[in-house]
Amino acid sequence: MADTKREIERKYESDESGLPDLTGVAGVANVVDKGTAELDATYHDTSDLRLASARVTLRHRTGGTDAGWHLKLPVAPGVRDEIHAPLADAVPRELAALARSRVREGRLVPVVRLRTTRDIRHLVDADGTLLAEVSVDSVRAERLFGGTGKAQWTEIEVELADGGDPAFLDKVEKRLGKAGVRPSKSASKLDRALSATKGGKPHPAKPDPAPPVTAGDHVLAYVRAQRDAIVALDPAVRLDTEEGVHDMRVATRRLRSTFRTFGKVLDRKVTDPVADELKWLAGELGVGRDQEVLAERLLAALDAVPGPLVSGPIDHRLRTWAEAQERGSRSRLLGILDSKRYLALLDTLDALVADPPLRKAAAGDPEKVLAEAVHRDFEKVGGLIEAAMAEPPGHDRDLGLHDARKKAKRTRYAAEAARPALGGPAKSLVKSMKSLQSLLGEHQDSVMARETLRELSAVAHAAGESAFTYGLLYGREEGRAAVVEARTPHAWRKTVEGAPL
Incomplete structure (x- = not known):
């Protein structure tokens, strides 16, 4: 049975300097080192990238605390609903059904593999309550369908704790900005991987039409x-x-x-x-x-x-x-x-x-x-x-x-x-x-x-x-x-x- 959670996160460009000091963020009492995780994710889509064009992602991931199948549906900029299903060899039927209005009669195939070394930090308040998870991700991308390109990059990801106030992310972003860290130009890792490798890019989900005249x-x-x-x-x-x-x-x-x-x-x-x-x-x-x-x-x-x-x-x-x-x-x-x-x-x-x-x-x-x-x-x-x-x-x-x-x-x-x-x-x-x-x-x-x-x-x-x-x-x-x-x-x-x- 699939589980659903609301994911609110922001992504930032990163370089070899790593994560800036976040102890100065208002409300943060401590930054807790949670170690490193090795994540291996394979993203599935149609050959013409219908899901990616709609800002929808479907992946099979091992490693970390939430290994399994994940379908992410866009809600608003930086906000997605993530539906999780247990690990299985094939795409779970319930997740395939949730993607059907986009995929229709198309066939889902592996399109990109992302292997990520994730350095994790927890931002907690004076009571030890989690406010947000911050990670520095070293990503290695490999195109699996439609091309053979490879790419790698490092990014910072800040994900709000369940039930947290989205305004807290503004405080983190302000602190990152003072340290010279800028928001990522890509909405997701998959989006960046598709753009950085050869084999075709997703079409915009909603291209901006010309202003109506007639x-x-x-x-x-x-x-x-x-x-x-x-x-x-x-x-x-x-x-x-x-x-x-x-x-x-x-x-x-x-x-x-x-x-x-x-x-x-x-x-x-x-x-x-x-x-x-x-x-x-x-x-x-x-x-x-x-x-x-x-x-x-x-x-x-x-x-x-x-x-x-x-x-x-x-x-x-x-x-x-x-x-x-x-x-x-x-x-x-x-x-x-x-x-x-x-x-x-x-x-x-x-x-x-x-x-x-x-x-x-x-x-x-x-x-x-x-x-x-x-x-x-x-x-x-x-x-x-x-x-x-x-x-x-x-x-x-x-x-x-x-x-x-x-x-x-x-x-x-x-x-x-x-x-x-x-x-x-x-x-x-x-x-x-x-x-x-x-x-x-x-x-x-x-x-x-x-x-x-x-x-x-x-x-x-x-x-x-x-x-x-x-x-x-x-x-x-x-x-x-x-x-x-x-x-x-x-x-x-x-x-x-x-x-x-």
């Missing part, structure tokens, strides 16, 4: 950002991190909305089939997420019911239902992420970004083209709300308000895409649409809660259990929905009055 430039920038988000969030979904599924689902929705709203910029004959696949992926992502949110809502509502009004084993039944749903949806989602259909979708998104199906309006003035598209979506929201509220309370109104919520969300995403071009007005519209979306989302959550309560109460009744509390919760959900329905016309009028576009 309407097409702005739309493509937004599309590219969502494509990147889906690929980068894949490991988070597999690891079941907080908000990982939600964030990937949002990225798929943003892409679909962009394709539909800006159909005069990107040819929908090309993007509609892609949008259909994104809808499929969003649906698969949503199964577990929606059930999780619904379970939390129902359990919280039950906790608010006074004890004398709780009859039957409703708490046990709710929790059993939630756990069963979670287990099933989790297994299914992991299967989806390993499917050929999902990997083909990622390839399709890459191809679309590389060769976008631009239409005539893509060359137009972004302030005009994008504003018109956003305004069309905005006007449709009002029509849907008016039509929904004209229906009597019940099924048809529920469906109408759900459609209005989806259109408000689409308008919000369109305004997000247009914000770099339209500035403040688009920013204001994003805020107002998000508020309206949240209001209508509360209504839809109530609809789904009532459907689930109705189903569970029928099961409980068939088992000879009291269904009283289910009915009580159902009535409370009806009341919450009625409050939202009463507020909706006023919320929309307020939105229209403040509409900046």
